[in-house]
């Protein structure tokens with residue numbers, strides 16, 4: 001017999017919302033900083049990741065990109081990140097947001113960044129059976145024209161593993177404003193890329209950002225989206241369009257100051273019938289892992305075993321991989337669910 005915490009940790013999982021640099025371990029971050037002579041404010045991981053709010057975090061997030069320079073750095077982060085997520089929470093499939101614009105500032109080209117990441121993730125797929133895709137993300141601090149240039153690079157250097165476009169960070173005014181990048185999104189869609197965007201995340205964000213991402217950008221799924229529960233009409237729109245939401249429970253305790261309990265916005269999204277899936281967002285910075293998002297995040301929201309299994313399956317539905325890969329993942333997940341259900345103590349299903 002296993003406890004509910006073990007059950008949640010062992011449940012097979014997808015992760016659709018994680019930023020590549022954030023899958024690095026703090027030890028590797030410190031090691032790579034030393035390798036490249038990047039001076040960190042402290043080499044104590046406990047102090048390195050002390051943030052008061054989202055904007056502080058975003059400064060540190062950009063800093064982490066500084067230590068990734070050689071192909072070997074990208075490959076190591078890619079491979080090691082998969083190995084730890086398998087150990088921490090039975091990860092079976094993952095999609096990564098990669099921001100080539102951060103690296104362009106340091107002289108690395110689009111392919112200098114994308115190709116070693118693909119090489120590291122492909123090696124991890126062979127060793128651990130964890131499938132992957134890459135979503136190129138617009139840095140919202142950049143202007144709309146450079147976002148279009150970024151999509152032109154995706155088109156010029158096609159890679160079968162690169163399947164989508166997203167947007168993250170905040171604008172120079174610290175807003176979301178997803179509609180600013182409408183031209184880049186239209187170009188990406190025209191060339192067959194699937195679309196997502198970070199919207200409706202913080203208290204300053206509006207539910208309308210969620211509507212714009214769905215109706216004007218044509219997003220296939222969304223990241224965060226928490227403000228949606230303030231507008232029933234947009235909840236109805238998202239349900240009708242089958243939009244999946246890649247929610248990140250533990251990062252919200254820092255970025256939004258929300259307590260994880262049964263009144264949490266993610267819990268309310270689940271209750272509203274939205275197709276929520278769960279990810280770490282920025283594991284290194286928020287000291288989380290994909291296992292903890294379930295064992296701490298979802299459990300403290302009162303999510304039951306049935307709901308947790310549905311959340312895991314929602315991740316397959318919203319993934320940007322092809323139908324055959326989704327079918328294989330669903331079969332693998334359902335077989336694992338049967339074994340885990342049989343092992344779970346009946347009275348422990350939501351404790």
Ligand SMILES: [Zn+2]
Nearest residue numbers: 168198223281
């Ligand atoms: Zn994110």
